[in-house]
Amino acid sequence: MTNLILATDSYKHSHFRQYPPETRAISAYVEARVNDFADAVVFFGLQAFIIDYLARPITAADIDEAEAICAAHGEPFNRAGWEIVLNDHAGFLPIEIRALPEGMVVPAGVPLLQVETTDPRLPWLATFIETALLRGIWYPTTVATLSRQCRQIIAAGLERTSDDPAGQLPFKLHDFGARGVSSAQSAGLGGMAHLVNFMGTDTMEALLAARRYYDADMAGFSIPAAEHSTITSWGPAREQAAYANMLDAFDGVVAVVSDSYDLDAALGGIWGGTLRDRVLARDGTLVVRPDSGDPVDTPLRVIEGLWDAFGGTVNGKGYRVLDSHVRVIQGDGMTRDSIARLIDRLIGAGYAVDNIAFGMGGGLLQQVNRDTLRFAMKANAMRDADGVWHDIAKTPATDPTKASKAGRQAVVLRDGQMRAAAMDGVADADNLLVPVWRNGTLLVRHSFDAVRARAAGGVV
Template identity: 55%
Template sequence: MTRLSDHNLILDTDSYKSSHFLQYPAGTTRLFSYLESRGGRYPVTRFFGLQYIVGEYLTRRVTREDVEEARAVIEAHGEPFPYEGWMRVVNVHGGRIPLEIRAVPEGTAVPIHNILMSCTNTDPELPWLVGWFETMLMRVWYPTTVCTQSFHIRAIIARALEQTSDRAAEELPFKLHDFGSRGVSSRESAGLGGLAHLVNFMGSDTLEALRIGRNHYGAEMAGFSIPAAEHSTITSWGKEHEVDAYRNMVRTFGKPGGIYAVVSDSYDLKHAINVHWGETLRPEVEASGATLVVRPDSGDPPAMVRLAVNALAAKYGTTVNSKGYQVLNHVRVIQGDGIDEQTIGQILQNLLVDGFSAENVAFGMGGALLQKVDRDTQRFAYKTSAGLIDGQYRGIYKDPVTDPGKRSKDGVLDLVMEGPRMVTRAYYTFDTDFPGSLMRPVFRDGELLVRDSLEEVRARA
C-alpha cells in the first residue's frame, strides 16, 4: 500500500467538494464566497489566524504528482475528480492557486453578522476552487474563537483591575495564563490556539505558540512563563517532607525580583498555608525578595481562592492601595483548576466583596481556553453570495423557511464604517474597487500579500 503525501494540498477538502465542478450552471466563470460569525456566545469576534493558514498551506504549489495522487484517491473513494482543472493549475499557473482572498486585518474586533473574509477565483475556468478551499479556510474559526474568548475575558479582568488596582496596566497582560497545551487535539491546535490567546495576554506555558509566533508572525518571544511546581515534584518528597519540598522551591527560585508558583493542595491546602507557608517558611519567603504564588488545585475554585487569599492575608499581611483595596505582601495566588469565564467572574467578585485587589490573583486556563470551543461557539459560516454566469451577475444565497437565522447574504461583500459602526456592504457587481474598505487583499495567485507582526495584531482592537 502506497503512503499518501502529507503535503498534497488538493486532498485538504471534504470528499463531496470534488463533485461540485459538475454542479454549477454552464457558463459560470466567477464565484464569490464570504466568512462571517452569525452570532453565538460573544457579540464581537476578534479575527486571527488566517495568515498562518494561508502561509503554511495555501502558498504551496500543486504538482503533477499531487494531481495524479488526488485523482487516484478520490476516484477510488467514489467521487468524480476535476482532473483537467487541476492540471490547468499545474500547467497554466505553475501550481499556484488562482484565488484572491480579502480579509479584515488580524486582531480587528468585528461585530457579529459581518463579513470577516472573502474568496473569489482569478481564473474564469476554475470558479469551483472557491468552494474547494472552504474546508481549509473555514478552520480560521478556531484561532478566531480562541482569540475572541480570550479577548472578552481580558475585558472582564481589566474592569476588575481598573476598579481595585493601582497597577492595572502592568498586571493585566499576565492575568490569564495558557495551561491548555495538553488538553487539545494536536500540536498544531496547541500552537495556533495558544498564539491566539497571546494576542490578548503575555502569559503561557504552551511552547508551540512560541514556534508559530516566531515563524509566522515575527515574534521573537510571544509570551513568558515562570518556574512552577506540579504535584509530582512536591509529592516525590513524601507527605512527611512536604515542607521540605516547599523549602526547596523557596531556596531554588526565591531570588530578588523573581516569581515562582507552588501547588499547595497535594495533601491539605489549609495546613499548607497556615503552617508551612504561614509560619515555618514565612521568614524565608519574606527575606527572599521574590514573590511566592500559591496554587490551589482542587475543590470549588471560587471558594478555594477565597480561602487562600484570606489565609495568606492573615499570615503575611496586606497593604491598602490608593483605591482602598488590600494587596497581599510577598505572596499571590493562581487558580488553574476549573477556570472558565464564569469562575473567573465569580472569583473576581469575591475579591471585591472581601476588599482585596484583583491583582492578588492570576488564572490558569486549560481545556476551557483551547479546547472547549467549536465552530458553533460563534456560529461561523462560509457561504457563496455572488456569481458571474454567462457574463451576467447573479446573487446567490439560501433562505431556509425552517431556520431564518441561517439566511445567507447575497452580493459581492465588503466591510466598511458607517458612522461609528462597522457594517457589511453589498455590491451587485464584480466591477468594484471597494471604496472605504476595512478589508484588504491578503492572498492572490499563490502569494501571501500581507505579513503582520504579532505586535501589529495586538495593537488592533
C-alpha cells in the same frame, strides 16, 4: 495531511460538475453569524492558514495521490482542473482573498473575508477550500474571542480595585491548555490566539506559531513552577523540604502547587509558619497554587490565609493587597463565568484583583467548536460568460438566521460602526476588505504587535 487537494470534504470533489455551465467565477465570504456567545469577534488566523496551505504549491505527486484516493473512495476527480493549477499557475490556487486586518474586533454578522476565483476555467475553487479555510479561521478566532472576553472581565475588576490596572492586566490569564487540545497544531493556533490578548502561557507551540506566522520574536512568557510529581516525590514527611527546595532553586517569581496533601496545613503550617521568614527574605514572589476544591471558595480562602500570615497594605482604592512576596494563581475550574464569580467574591471580601492570576486549560483551547460563533462560508455571487455578476444566496424558511448575504460584499464604516455593504456600491478606498492574497502572492503580512494593537482597540 499536507495535500491541499485532500484538505476538503469528499463531496466537494464532485462540485466542478454542478455549477451552471456559464459559470466563470464564484465569490464566497466567511462570517461569524449572530450568536449567543459574543456580539463581536477577534478576527485571527488567516495569515497562518495562507502560509501553511496556500503558499505551498501543489505538486504532481499531490494530484496523483488525490486521484487515487478519490477513485477508491467513490468520488469523481477533476484531474484536468488540477493540472491547470499545476501547469498554468505554478501549483498555486488562482484565487484572490480580501480580508479585514487581523486582530480587528468585528461585530458578529460582518464578513471577515471574501474569496474570489481568478481563472474562468476553475470557478469551483472558491468553495472547494471552504473546509480547510473555515478550520483555519474559526478556531483561532473563537479562542481569541473567548480570551478577550476574559480580559474584559479581569480588566473591569482591576479598574475597580487596582492602582495599576494596565500594568497588571497582560499576565492575569495564563494558558495551560496544551495538554488538553486534540493536536499540536491546535496548541499552536489556539495558544497563539490567546496571546493576542495576554502575555502569559505555558503552551510552547504558541510561541513557535507566533514566530513563524506573525514574526513575533517572543510572544509570551512563563515562570518556574512546581507540579504534583515534583512535590509528592519528596513524600508527605518531606513536604516542607520540597517547598524549601523551590525557594532555594529559583530566584524571582516561582509558583508552587500546594494542595498535594492538605492545602490549609500547607498555608498555615509551612508557608505561613516554618517557611514564612524565608519567603519574606527572598528577592522575588511566591505564587501559591491550589489545584483542587471549589474554584471560587478555595482561592479566596488561600488569599485570606496568606493575608493572615503575611499581611499587606490597603491601596489607593481601598482594597487589600498582599505583601509583595506572596500571590495566588487559580487554574483549576476556571472559565469566563467562574473568573467573573471569583472576582466578585474577592471584591466583596475587600481584596484587590492584584492578588491573583488566573489560568485556563482545555476550557480555553478545546471547549469551543465552529458553532460557538456560528461560523460559515457561503457563496454570494456567480459571474457568467458575459462578465456579469449574479447575486446568489440561501434563504431557508426553516431557519431564517441561516440566511446568507447575496452579492459580493464590502465592509464599510457608517456612523462609526462596521457594517456589510454591497461591494458594487463601495469605492475600493472605503472597503475595509483589502486584498491579502492573490494567485500565489501574499500581499499583506501582519506583525503580531499590530494584531495585538488592533485587538486592544475594541469594536469598530
